[in-house]
Amino acid sequence: MSRFWSPVVHSLIPYVAGEQPAMSDIAKLNTNENPYGPSPLALEAISKAVSDTLRLYPDPTARGLRAAIAASYGLDKDEVFIGNGSDEVLAHTFQALLNHEEPLLFPDITYSFYPTYCRLYGIEFREVALDARMRVRVADYRQSCGAIILPNPNAPTGIGLPIADIETLVREHPEQVVVIDEAYVDFGGESAIPLVRKYRNLLVVQTFSKSRGLAGLRVGFAVGQRPLIEALERVKDSFNSYPIDRLTLAGAIAAWEDRDWFERHRALVIATRGRLGIALQALGFVVLPSSANFVFARHASKPGADLAAELRSRGVLIRRFSGARISDFLRISIGTDAECDRLLAALDDILR
Numbered sequence: 592m593s594r595f596w597s598p599v600v601h602s603l604i605p606y607v608a609g610e611q612p613a614m615s616d617i618a619k620l621n622t623n624e625n626p627y628g629p630s631p632l633a634l635e636a637i638s639k640a641v642s643d644t645l646r647l648y649p650d651p652t653a654r655g656l657r658a659a660i661a662a663s664y665g666l667d668k669d670e671v672f673i674g675n676g677s678d679e680v681l682a683h684t685f686q687a688l689l690n691h692e693e694p695l696l697f698p699d700i701t702y703s704f705y706p707t708y709c710r711l712y713g714i715e716f717r718e719v720a721l722d723a724r725m726r727v728r729v730a731d732y733r734q735s736c737g738a739i740i741l742p743n744p745n746a747p748t749g750i751g752l753p754i755a756d757i758e759t760l761v762r763e764h765p766e767q768v769v770v771i772d773e774a775y776v777d778f779g780g781e782s783a784i785p786l787v788r789k790y791r792n793l794l795v796v797q798t799f800s801k802s803r804g805l806a807g808l809r810v811g812f813a814v815g816q817r818p819l820i821e822a823l824e825r826v827k828d829s830f831n832s833y834p835i836d837r838l839t840l841a842g843a844i845a846a847w848e849d850r851d852w853f854e855r856h857r858a859l860v861i862a863t864r865g866r867l868g869i870a871l872q873a874l875g876f877v878v879l880p881s882s883a884n885f886v887f888a889r890h891a892s893k894p895g896a897d898l899a900a901e902l903r904s905r906g907v908l909i910r911r912f913s914g915a916r917i918s919d920f921l922r923i924s925i926g927t928d929a930e931c932d933r934l935l936a937a938l939d940d941i942l943r
Contacts, residue, residue, distance in 0.1 A: 604708045609910055618930040619906040621776075625804035627782060627859065629842070630852040630919075633805065636845035637838050643808025647836045650687050651726045651828075656840055660812055661849050664784050666795065670814060672823045674835040677774055677798035677811030680823070682708060683830075684740075684813065686792065687822040688768045690714045698727055700917055702746050702772065709849070721748070721916075725879055727735060734754045738769040744780045747922045749881030752780040760791045767820065770794045777802035777857050779865070779882035784814050791816045801884055802857050805845045810835065810843045831846075861882050864925045870935050871923075874942060885924045895919035905937040 597714045609622035652671040662667040666858065674680035685708040685850050689695050699718035709716045719731050723841045732739055739760065744751035761769045761783075769792055771783045776797065784795050794815040800806035811825060827834065833841075846853075868878045868886055875887040890893060899905055899911040923934065 593620050597801050599713075603710055603849060604707065606704045610845075610908065615904060618907045618926060618933045620924040620930060620934060621910040621922075623801060623883070623922075623924045624806050625801060625856070625860070625884070627804060627812055627856045627925075629804040629808075630846045632804075632849045632852070633846040640838050640841035644659035645837060647837075648826070648833050649835060649840055651832045653835050653840060656810075656812075656844050656847070659844050660814070663847075663874075664787075664814065666787065666790075666814065667817075669817055670787065672813040672815075672820045672827075673835055674811045674813070674823075674827070675794050675831075675882050676800065677772070678704060679834060679846040680796050680811040680813050681772065681796075681860065683769075683823045683826045684770055684796065685709070685714060687826040688794065689738045689740065689770070689818060693735055693737035694764075694904055696732055696736045696739045698745060699867060700725065700745075700748065700914060702742050703912075706741060706862040708919045713814070721745075721844040725916075726750055727752055727756075728762050729763075735823070736764070738768045738770070739764060740772060742772040742774065743783070744775045744778075744882040746775065746808045746922070747885070747910075747917070748879055748887050749775070749880035749883040749885055750879055751780040752778075754783060754786070756916055757781075757783045758790075758830065761786065761793050765790075765792060769790050770796060773774065773797045775883035775885075777800060777853075778884045780859055787814055787816060791818070794819050799843055799846060801861055802860075803843075803853060804856070805842065805846055808839045808842055810839055847888075860925045863928055863931055865937070866928075867923070867925065870927065870931075871938075874935070876939055885922050887920050887922050889919040889921065890942070895921055898941065902937055905940070910932075 650793045655675055657668040657671040661671050694715040694717040696717055696719055699720045723729050773782055778784050787793055794813055795811045799810040871878050872890050878886055878888040895911050902909055
């Protein structure tokens with residue numbers, strides 16, 4: 592602590608990012624990165640963008656990328672907002688749209704950045720408990736609130752809600768903003784973006800980090816009707832007018848337009864997820880149904896902390912959270928088949 596800190600800093604509990612280890616020869620299954628890397632067309636576009644033009648500022652409005660995303664959904668580019676990763680998009684969203692007199696609602700087991708943003712921006716919040724099966728129940732959100740944010744699929748559980756439930760939630764709260772955080776939607780969830788035209792209170796957030804293999808570039812976006820997007824732009828332009836650099840814009844546009852790479856590699860992740868889930872169950876794990884690029888599982892008898900430590904000693908990194916209801920669960924990112932085989936071999940050795 593320091594006497595030079597602003598008052599808000601003393602009360603902050605920062606988000607803890609997943610480990611990026613310096614060690615080599617590991618199976619890195621702890622941060623939900625894409626195991627296959629980005630589209631070759633994205634790498635080519637980035638390489639071509641390395642030129643004398645880097646002396647110039649990038650397009651502050653990211654027009655080309657916004658237009659590419661909007662065209663995919665039959666929307667106008669002014670209904671798309673681009674940010675430096677979906678975390679920045681969410682940060683601006685919390686400031687611009689979720690700070691009201693009544694509390695913000697989100698699940699008690701969810702993306703742990705949500706309460707961090709609330710403390711940073713002075714937002715009152717209320718956590719809504721998942722049910723006994725770790726599922727979101729839309730009926731539990733039928734209460735007074737200032738706004739709602741839900742990941743769909745949820746993280747770290749991986750469980751998704753059908754689009755009909757999302758529409759019910761949005762329809763039942765016409766005077767509150769409902770934010771659907773779809774970081775993992777491409778691995779089996781149903782996107783709420785088609786509902787944007789119908790509901791003025793709906794904002795949908797996605798990322799290029801997972802299904803497009805661009806976690807290292809930091810690109811995220813939001814889709815919503817113009818008044819919501821304008822609010823995000825006003826916050827962004829009061830903070831940083833140039834959050835997306837020229838290389839990132841070039842790579843993101845190429846990645847978005849390479850639909851063949853996207854479809855082929857998300858299918859690989861989905862197939863490996865299914866195989867891994869079955870193998871974990873055979874080893875005595877309870878595996879929650881996942882629509883994400885990870886599984887959330889606990890062993891019937893072995894504590895999660897012990898398993899995580901044993902796996903690490905064998906060069907396999909997974910993620911474990913310390914929450915009361917989930918401390919024995921392991922969140923395991925879907926890697927290549929070889930990485931998942933290494934995980935399973937390590938678990939078999941540990942459990943024997």
